[in-house]
Amino acid sequence: MIENRAEQKEALETLLEFNVRLVKNMNIIVKELSGERLEDTEAFLNDIVQAMNWEIQVFNGTMELLNEDKVRIEKEMFNEKIKALSEAIAAKDDAQMAEKFTEVIPVFEALGVAAKEVTAK
Numbered sequence: 001m002i003e004n005r006a007e008q009k010e011a012l013e014t015l016l017e018f019n020v021r022l023v024k025n026m027n028i029i030v031k032e033l034s035g036e037r038l039e040d041t042e043a044f045l046n047d048i049v050q051a052m053n054w055e056i057q058v059f060n061g062t063m064e065l066l067n068e069d070k071v072r073i074e075k076e077m078f079n080e081k082i083k084a085l086s087e088a089i090a091a092k093d094d095a096q097m098a099e100k101f102t103e104v105i106p107v108f109e110a111l112g113v114a115a116k117e118v119t120a121k
Contacts, residue, residue, distance in 0.1 A: 072114035
């Protein structure tokens with residue numbers, strides 16, 4: 001957990017820079033996993049998962065600040081969506097991964113909105 005409030009805010013500002021790109025790439029991977037797989041889909045998927053893991057770490061380290069004055073992100077719901085996606089990735093089932101990415105995209109969009117709201121204060 002990131003201890004210092006200023007460090008938490010800085011981490012969220014950094015997250016904002018990456019979040020838009022991550023969400024865009026998640027939408028692209030849904031298309032690729034829905035039957036338009038490319039030569040580099042597997043590498044692209046791995047890059048997206050790494051970026052998601054980084055954002056999840058930032059979320060976990062800044063959750064207190066994100067939800068300070070109101071609940072912006074529900075941790076249980078967030079974790080449920082991530083777990084379901086992780087299981088689909090482990091199963092290597094393209095259709096299931098596409099479905100679970102579709103379900104997790106709004107969670108990462110909400111994380112971006114929450115980060116923007118908190119860093120704007």
